[in-house]
Amino acid sequence: xxxxxxxxxxxxxxxxxxxxxxxxxxxxxxxxxxxxxxxxxxxxxxxxxxxxxxxxxxxxxxxxxxxxxxxxxxxxxxxxxxxxxxxxxxxxxxxxxxxxxxxxxxxxxxxxxx
Amino acid sequence: xxxxxxxxxxxxxxxxxxxxxxxxxxxxxxxxxxxxxxxxxxxxxxxxxxxxxxxxxxxxxxxxxxxxxxxxxxxxxxxxxxxxxxxxxxxxxxxxxxxxxxxxxxxxxxxxx
Numbered sequence: 001x002x003x004x005x006x007x008x009x010x011x012x013x014x015x016x017x018x019x020x021x022x023x024x025x026x027x028x029x030x031x032x033x034x035x036x037x038x039x040x041x042x043x044x045x046x047x048x049x050x051x052x053x054x055x056x057x058x059x060x061x062x063x064x065x066x067x068x069x070x071x072x073x074x075x076x077x078x079x080x081x082x083x084x085x086x087x088x089x090x091x092x093x094x095x096x097x098x099x100x101x102x103x104x105x106x107x108x109x110x111x112x113x114x
Numbered sequence: 115x116x117x118x119x120x121x122x123x124x125x126x127x128x129x130x131x132x133x134x135x136x137x138x139x140x141x142x143x144x145x146x147x148x149x150x151x152x153x154x155x156x157x158x159x160x161x162x163x164x165x166x167x168x169x170x171x172x173x174x175x176x177x178x179x180x181x182x183x184x185x186x187x188x189x190x191x192x193x194x195x196x197x198x199x200x201x202x203x204x205x206x207x208x209x210x211x212x213x214x215x216x217x218x219x220x221x222x223x224x225x226x227x
Contacts, residue, residue: 036218044158044207044218086157090214099163099171101148102216106157 003027004089006105013077014113021072021108023061023087032090033070034102035061039083047072047085057081077112084109116142116212120219127198128227135193135222137208143188144210149181152205152221161206164191198226 005024013019025031035047048056050063050070061072070087087105117140127133137147145166150158162183163171170183180202182194191210195202203226209216 043220044209046215046217049215099146099165100214101160101163103160104157 003091003103004087004105006085006087006108008108009106010109010111012111012113015079016076019074019077019081019110019112021085021087021110023070023072023105025068025070025087025089027068027089027091029092031063031065031070033061033063034088034090035059035070035072036086036088036104037083038086044086077110079112079114082110082112116210116215116217118208118210118217118219120208120222122222123220124223124225126225126227129199130197133195133198133224135195135206135208135224137191137193137210137219139189139210139212139217142210142212144191144212145188146211147185147191148209148211148216149183149191149193150207150209152207154205158207161193195224198224200226202226 003026007022033050036044037047038044059074061070063070084107086107088102090100090102119138119140121136125133147164149161151161152158160173161176164183164185166185166188172178185191205221205223207221208219
């Protein structure tokens with residue numbers, strides 16, 4: 001069963017418009033969630049994590065346990081925000097113990113048009 | 115920030131040969147490294163978790179004998195694709211864990227002819 005769902009493969013907005021990238025998760029324990037971003041021809045990099053409750057590059061994400069969501073938001077999108085965004089859930093590895101792993105959603109390609 | 119180096123960035127090989135991919139944490143020690151596979155326009159799929167000094171933990175459906183993982187030091191993990199076939203062609207990505215955050219390598223594009 002898919003543990004991390006990003007319903008939108010593609011999202012296109014105009015510069016200056018608000019943007020919301022959706023992420024829903026399924027996890028029986030206390031979730032720890034991340035947003036990773038991959039700009040064109042670059043490696044995957046951490047954008048933000050819910051436990052730090054920080055804003056990076058104007059993006060925020062709030063964990064909503066009732067809705068099991070961790071949507072990524074930015075009030076005014078910029079062209080340089082165009083990238084692939086992945087939501088990821090940290091969960092215990094199959095072997096148990098202290099091993100953890102990240103389970104990624106399928107990603108949303110955000111395009112910010114001028 | 116933490117830097118992860120992955121080498122080579124691209125490799126082309128003949129069917130039946132073996133290919134080794136290296137993943138190094140350059141400025142930190144990583145007791146745990148991860149190997150992912152990414153198909154075109156799809157998400158990253160975890161293949162295995164590599165722990166320094168112990169056997170790797172493979173995800174369901176990943177052949178241990180096909181994808182050999184060695185994590186002999188705190189800064190190096192290797193993935194060897196043995197007897198590669200065209201269906202093994204893919205983008206392989208490693209990551210290393212530091213303070214509960216995963217830092218990713220730039221990936222290796224493997225093409226098996």
